[in-house]
Amino acid sequence: MELPLVVGADGSEPSLRAVDWAADEAALRGVPLRVVYASLWERYEGHALAEDLRKPSEEVMAEDVVGNAVERALRRHPELGVTGEVLPEEPEYALVREGRNASALVLGTRGRSGIAEMLLGSVSLTVAAHADCPVIVLRGSHDNRAQPATHGRVLVGVGEESKDSAAVRFAYDEARRRGVPVEAVRAWRCPAHETTDHPLMAGEPARLHEERAVETLEEATRDAPEDVEVRRRTVEGNARRVLVDLSHHADLLVVGARRREGHLGLQLGRVAHAALHHSACPVAVVPQPA
Structure with missing residues (x-):
């Protein structure tokens, strides 16, 4: 049985x-959709949530939130298997636990100021x-649709440890479902201490770093499936800035997160x-x- 999208x-x-968006994605994947609501969010956001729903705070009930979300998903995709559940826990713990039996987790963000924004x-x-x-x-400026594609590409950042990258494989799968190419990007920089003012050597350090970036990118995409078009691109610059800039022309940005020894769970790097x-x-x- 396929794991649900949560x-x-x-x-x-x-x-x-x-x-x-999650309903579209679940339909693309052919998996059930599970809607979860962590009820302790009301402790921090009861008033703000009530304003969003245009109801007095005492009428804002967790069951209503889940029920409305389930109905919304079914109106969008009547054939989709959709379930919902209220979880009486802090959202971080509830969602991380849900991820143990999910194909993926989908979260929204809202542009609030103050405490609510910090918590979310x-x-x-x-x-x-x-x-x-x-x-x-x-x-960002996404709409509420995973399909059809707006920009026609899935963007994936390729890091130093490129062999057998789970992020790259994920990007292939997402591109295949959408019928769009993967744009695999490797950013590179020439450290300041390797530059030289000698006219015969000025371009040499940069060329070597660019060649390494090309090799890393080719290694990462060597086993690309035949039914997915892969566009390889090396860009000089900071990886964080490069990927954020390119995200303006992508439907999905995929980045990896690697487990580190001595730490619990995943530790997000600067790029993520x-x-x-x-x-x-x-x-x-x-x-x-690992």
């Missing part, structure tokens, strides 16, 4: 757009850092952090098995 709902408009931001970061499955956070904070499109953080 989406977190809290009744806000961004989370309802996440439900729409911490939820997304914590879940992305510790979940056992890919976590898709809907960022930058993508989650600044990407112009949804971001998939994919754990790399």
